[in-house]
Amino acid sequence: MDSAYLDMELLRFTTAGSVDDGKSTLIGRLLYDSKLIFEDQLKQVTDSSKKRGLDHVDLSLLTDGLKDEREQGITIDVAYRYFATPKRKFIIADTPGHIEYTRNMVTGASTANLALILIDGRKGIVEQTLRHSFIASLLQIPHLVVCINKMDLVDFSEAVFDRIKSQYEEFASRLDVKDIRFIPISALNGDNVVNRSENMNWYEGSTLLYTLESIHIASDHNHIDCRFPVQTVIRPKNGQYHDYRGYAGRVAGGVFKKGDEVVALPSGFTSKIAGIHTMTGEVSEAFAPMSVSITLEDDIDIGRGDMIVRQNNQPDITQEMDVMLCWFNQAAPQVRQKFALLHSNNEAKTMIKAIHYKLDINTLHRNEDDKEVQMNDIIRVTLRTTKPIMKDSYHRNRFTGSLILIDIMTNETVAAGMIL
Amino acid sequence: MPSYNLTHLKELESEAIYVIREVYAQFEKPGILFSGGKDSIVVTHLARKAFWPSKIPFPLIHIDTGHNFKETIEFRDNLINEVDAELIVCSVQNSIDEGRVREETGKNATRNWLQITTLLDSIEEHGFDALMGGARRDEEKARAKERFFSHRDDFGQWDPKNQRPELWNIFNGKKNFGEHFRVFPISNWTEMDVWQYILEESISIPSLYFAHHRDVVWRDNAWLPNSEFLKLREGDKVVNKKVRFRTLGDITITGGIESSANTLGKIISEVAVVRQTERGNRADDKRSETAMEDRKREGYF
Numbered sequence: 212m213d214s215a216y217l218d219m220e221l222l223r224f225t226t227a228g229s230v231d232d233g234k235s236t237l238i239g240r241l242l243y244d245s246k247l248i249f250e251d252q253l254k255q256v257t258d259s260s261k262k263r264g265l266d267h268v269d270l271s272l273l274t275d276g277l278k279d280e281r282e283q284g285i286t287i288d289v290a291y292r293y294f295a296t297p298k299r300k301f302i303i304a305d306t307p308g309h310i311e312y313t314r315n316m317v318t319g320a321s322t323a324n325l326a327l328i329l330i331d332g333r334k335g336i337v338e339q340t341l342r343h344s345f346i347a348s349l350l351q352i353p354h355l356v357v358c359i360n361k362m363d364l365v366d367f368s369e370a371v372f373d374r375i376k377s378q379y380e381e382f383a384s385r386l387d388v389k390d391i392r393f394i395p396i397s398a399l400n401g402d403n404v405v406n407r408s409e410n411m412n413w414y415e416g417s418t419l420l421y422t423l424e425s426i427h428i429a430s431d432h433n434h435i436d437c438r439f440p441v442q443t444v445i446r447p448k449n450g451q452y453h454d455y456r457g458y459a460g461r462v463a464g465g466v467f468k469k470g471d472e473v474v475a476l477p478s479g480f481t482s483k484i485a486g487i488h489t490m491t492g493e494v495s496e497a498f499a500p501m502s503v504s505i506t507l508e509d510d511i512d513i514g515r516g517d518m519i520v521r522q523n524n525q526p527d528i529t530q531e532m533d534v535m536l537c538w539f540n541q542a543a544p545q546v547r548q549k550f551a552l553l554h555s556n557n558e559a560k561t562m563i564k565a566i567h568y569k570l571d572i573n574t575l576h577r578n579e580d581d582k583e584v585q586m587n588d589i590i591r592v593t594l595r596t597t598k599p600i601m602k603d604s605y606h607r608n609r610f611t612g613s614l615i616l617i618d619i620m621t622n623e624t625v626a627a628g629m630i631l
Numbered sequence: 632m633p634s635y636n637l638t639h640l641k642e643l644e645s646e647a648i649y650v651i652r653e654v655y656a657q658f659e660k661p662g663i664l665f666s667g668g669k670d671s672i673v674v675t676h677l678a679r680k681a682f683w684p685s686k687i688p689f690p691l692i693h694i695d696t697g698h699n700f701k702e703t704i705e706f707r708d709n710l711i712n713e714v715d716a717e718l719i720v721c722s723v724q725n726s727i728d729e730g731r732v733r734e735e736t737g738k739n740a741t742r743n744w745l746q747i748t749t750l751l752d753s754i755e756e757h758g759f760d761a762l763m764g765g766a767r768r769d770e771e772k773a774r775a776k777e778r779f780f781s782h783r784d785d786f787g788q789w790d791p792k793n794q795r796p797e798l799w800n801i802f803n804g805k806k807n808f809g810e811h812f813r814v815f816p817i818s819n820w821t822e823m824d825v826w827q828y829i830l831e832e833s834i835s836i837p838s839l840y841f842a843h844h845r846d847v848v849w850r851d852n853a854w855l856p857n858s859e860f861l862k863l864r865e866g867d868k869v870v871n872k873k874v875r876f877r878t879l880g881d882i883t884i885t886g887g888i889e890s891s892a893n894t895l896g897k898i899i900s901e902v903a904v905v906r907q908t909e910r911g912n913r914a915d916d917k918r919s920e921t922a923m924e925d926r927k928r929e930g931y932f
Contacts, residue, residue: 221639288794290775291768293821300639302819314796321798429636442649443656447685455684461649461800466635490683498635500800502648502681515656539796553801556656613799622805624795 219295222428224325225304225352227316227343233360234329237398238305241420242294244405289319298424308339313572313587314539316343317627320350321613324428328357332365332395335375338573341382345572348386349535349589349629351609353431355383355391356422363397367410385575387606390426394419432499433608437465437473438526439497439519440555440611445504457488457504458513463555463610464603465521466498467505475511476518476601477528482507499610516557518601518611526601526611531564533631535605536590540618540625543584544592550625551617554600555610564593594628605629640828647674647816648681649800650779651763654814655681655688657804658761661814662719664750665691667703668879669836670765672710673825674816676834678763679714690717692762694750696742697724698860698881706837721753741883747926751787754811761804761812769821773924779818785809789928822877823902830895840898842875842890853886877902 226234292303304319306312320326326347330340347355357379365371372395383391394403395414402408405420417425445457467473471484485506487497497503505519513519520526538544544563552561568577570589577591584590605612616626637645651674654661663678665671678687693707711718723742726732726749735741754762768775778794780802795803804812817825829836847854848867855861857869860883874887875898892898 219639220636221642288776288791291819292775293769293819295821295823300821300824318796318798322800429634432635434635442652445682445685452684457684459652459681461645488683490680500642500645500649501637502645502652504683551805553803555801556653609799613801615798615801615803617803617805622803622807624797624803627796627798 219298219300220428221300221302222325222423222426223302223304223323224327224423225306225316225319225323225347226327226329227306227308227319227339227346233331233398234305234308237327237329237358237360237396237404238292238303240398240401240404241301241303242292244401244420289315296420296424301423308343311587313342313346313589314537314627316346317350317537320346320352321609321627323350323352324431325354325356325423325426326352328355330357330359330375330379332359332361332371332375336378336382340379341574342572344379344383344386344388345575348388351387351605351629353390353428354426355388356419356426357391357393358396358398358419359393360396360398362395362402362408362411363400367395367402367408369411369413372414392416392422394422433464434466434498435464436524436526436603436608437467437471437519437521438463438555438603438608438611439467439505440557441513441515441517441519442556443515444513455506456510457506458519459502459504460519460556461502462497462499464499464608465524466496467519468496469493472522473507473519474522474525475513476520476525477599478512478517480509480511480513481522482509482511484508518555518557520601526603528599528601530596530599531593532596532600532602533567533591533593534614534628535570535631536592536616536626536628538584538586538588538590538626540623541586542618542625544626549619551619552594552596552600552614553617554602554614557600559600560597561594561616564595567591567593591631602630604631640824640831643817643820643824644677644680644828646800646819647677650802650814650816651678651681653780653802653804654761654763654816657802658812660758661689661761661763662692662757662759663687663689664762664764665693665707665718666765666879667693667699667707667837668765669825669829669840670767670817672765672834672836673820673828674763674765675710675714675716676832677816687714687716690719692719692721692753692759694746694753695720695722695724696746696881697722698742698858698883700837700839700856700879700882700885702837702839703879706835710835719753719757721749723749725749726752741881743881743884744926747787754787759811760806761814763814763816765817766815767820767822767825768818771923777815777818779815780804781813781815782806783811783813787811789813791924791928823899826895826899826902830899837879839876839879842873842893844871845874845887846870847872847874847887851886854889855886856882858882 290305294301306315306319328343359372359375376393395411396403403418439460441458442460445459469484474481485508487494488504546563549562552559566582568579568591603611612630614628615624618625723745732745732748766774778797846857846869854874875890876887892901
């Protein structure tokens, strides 16, 4: 076996779109060309397509797995798809593109390194394009790849590509995305998807697959601000590990090393890292997103929800913060309503102190007059919590800058929040 | 400048350990559903890593249909011994004897559906509030829609259209009395990832996964093992073949493939080129287009 196989990186990307912009075709092609659609799956999809009276194989049936989705021909939930090339393993969060499903787009975007935006070359930028791009920016997806699709239907025209690209760039100047690339493709015929197109010699950039395989993702995590939220404390209390007290968690930012002087929050007690442990032995350093156990030189009181950080670089400790919320629930939030708040292994009660404005995700207009919040709305609020939260801005750190709100009565997750 | 980047296996491992630790921290009485298959073996291995040097702080639960491969049971008992964990066996035979379920009849009769009742009964009896399993999203289209933390109502049912959104690495395990969660720490792993991880971590697995000689019958495009539980039909020919199993379930529903792969390396090479899905040889999935979703709604794994 090729040992390089064990040495791949993981890239998570999100797609959003409706049936007719070619999203399913594109995903189908990536899976098929990388041999990740199996014969029995293909046969099942072919049979189902026939049963529905279609004269083509509907690849969306591969991802639309639920009975209702298949009956209604729509995607109602995030579907996760997997494929790999010798260089990378990919996780696709495939989400429906309609405005009613903003919450699914937000969910898929929350863990993505990259967003794939599809534009129909005949139609150019439409409302849905703006919405997807804005959500990618709001959720701070580090890389955007804009595929201008159906180039075969616009005579593989460079002028069409250039026009859409410059329109998009003008719009994107209002977004907060650092890395945007444009690729002219035909998902149906495979032009510039896996193989270079012979129909578009004017395009000198990379194919989509090469871009996905080579885009630099090592810096997508924060490796500067040391943040270690404690999940649980490991205390074996037996034999050779009688006095072992390991703080278990997943590094949310920065690089921790043995001997580092650290401070535990919110208590403020200081100590030094005695060791960073895994079952297969100590490691010399731990960085995001590693799961490890940290032991300290001093016995100090640390539990779940606390955070281990460096003395000279600390998060804000606060009981009041401004947050962009994506509202997920039918029931609208009321000012002064109370919720449970989860934030990096910490839990508190919270109250919405004020709703400032509602954001129109098609125009980015801030509406301060209409505060009737509906499902899928993006709103800016001020939250007040019952206990101190150790937070960074979402812009700085996706793990320590994010939170969810839970309805106290129904236990449903009603909102996702990005801390400003 | 050092490169702070994990390999895909290390990142998946780290994600799974995080999920398992969340289960321990958020629930009062969790357990691991252990079938003896490679996926639940990997989950058990990850649970060891998550709490080392402590022991796994929850029991392994085996829903025993009685229709087992003897190799699976031997393997289970050895593993329990090695990791020094508690084992709880819930017997489908007992559910039948107590009249809780009735054995299927007919030519494709299995005990697959019956497990649901045994499982839900034992959840109630032991008061489990979170059960971890080795299900993966790449296995089957209904499983592709699963959350890491998957809510079950007080009838043990899954409502796929009304699932809680899951964002970043924040998991909402809140529930009302009588409800529970199913948790899938290796949701994001593929069959290939599991094999690569077993190789990289030198995890032992039942011998059934490696090519061996066995008496089998050709049925539904797979080699079904001949056993005391298999009712031979007219025209069935028992032959001896060199086979191996890609998944392990009941001996009555688990079809093998002809193979000479007798090492992990060879299995991985085989998985890399094979053109049929892993569960393609599972009779339980072939009953209808939405067989998995239907069973999951009722409380299946």
